[in-house]
Amino acid sequence: MAAQEKISAERLGGFISLEGADGCGKSTQLALLSKYLKDNNYAFSQGREPGGTKVGEEIRRLLLSRMDFKINDVAEVFLFQASRVHYVADLVIPALLNGEIFLSDRFYDSSIAYQGYAGGVNLDFIKHIISYATFGLSPHLTLLFDVDLETSLEAIANRQGGDRDRIEVKESDYHRRVIRGFRRISETYPDRVKVVPYVSNNPQAMHERAVSYVEDFLSTRNVNKKK
Numbered sequence: 001m002a003a004q005e006k007i008s009a010e011r012l013g014g015f016i017s018l019e020g021a022d023g024c025g026k027s028t029q030l031a032l033l034s035k036y037l038k039d040n041n042y043a044f045s046q047g048r049e050p051g052g053t054k055v056g057e058e059i060r061r062l063l064l065s066r067m068d069f070k071i072n073d074v075a076e077v078f079l080f081q082a083s084r085v086h087y088v089a090d091l092v093i094p095a096l097l098n099g100e101i102f103l104s105d106r107f108y109d110s111s112i113a114y115q116g117y118a119g120g121v122n123l124d125f126i127k128h129i130i131s132y133a134t135f136g137l138s139p140h141l142t143l144l145f146d147v148d149l150e151t152s153l154e155a156i157a158n159r160q161g162g163d164r165d166r167i168e169v170k171e172s173d174y175h176r177r178v179i180r181g182f183r184r185i186s187e188t189y190p191d192r193v194k195v196v197p198y199v200s201n202n203p204q205a206m207h208e209r210a211v212s213y214v215e216d217f218l219s220t221r222n223v224n225k226k227k
């Protein structure tokens with residue numbers, strides 16, 4: 001598919017992305033949500049960004065684990081989008097065309113919050129190349145797991161064995177801007193982006209809130225159930 005070609009999968013499947021600053025509990029929520037979809041017999045697939053494909057996972061390693069490289073801010077934007085092109089073309093679009101739900105662990109809002117609002121790269125530039133990387137595709141529903149700075153920094157500090165990636169080691173002000181950036185995105189796109197506030201020690205309460213948004217959304221879509 002040519003990068004300039006816009007796809008129109010708007011009426012097919014259901015594309016749900018999960019977003020939030022580091023330490024927002026997203027991984028736990030993703031596991032609970034995929035169990036919910038499975039238990040309710042929905043046909044769905046899932047993936048993570050950056051990564052999800054062979055090329056994408058290599059780019060992920062370069063972006064997050066190669067702490068010995070200093071990556072230029074603009075190059076960082078391009079690398080996230082390079083991973084995204086493969087992810088969208090190879091995983092997301094085929095699933096949606098198949099009438100499935102696609103659950104995405106992060107999507108382009110992360111580039112806007114991290115590289116844009118936190119990293120200071122021009123937002124119009126980022127949005128422009130996102131539109132190429134995604135073939136113009138947007139999630140139908142985005143769940144934003146909103147977390148406060150203190151909880152986010154604490155979670156980063158407690159990463160197993162001090163195993164922090166290249167984004168996590170950035171200064172606390174960067175993480176503050178990520179959190180604010182995500183909030184700005186939710187205010188800008190209130191129809192698409194639904195906020196699930198962090199609840200300390202209660203992932204189930206967060207899950208129930210997330211499911212209520214997912215159920216509202218799915219009631220408007222013609223998604224497949226397993227036969």
Ligand code: TYD
Nearest residue numbers: 022049050080106107110111114115167168
């Ligand atoms: P994630 O997989 O959520 O981290 P973890 O493995 O700790 O759960 O996300 C990887 C990191 O990449 C995270 O810090 C956010 C960052 N990121 C960006 O900066 N820009 C992007 O476009 C994406 C998709 C992720």
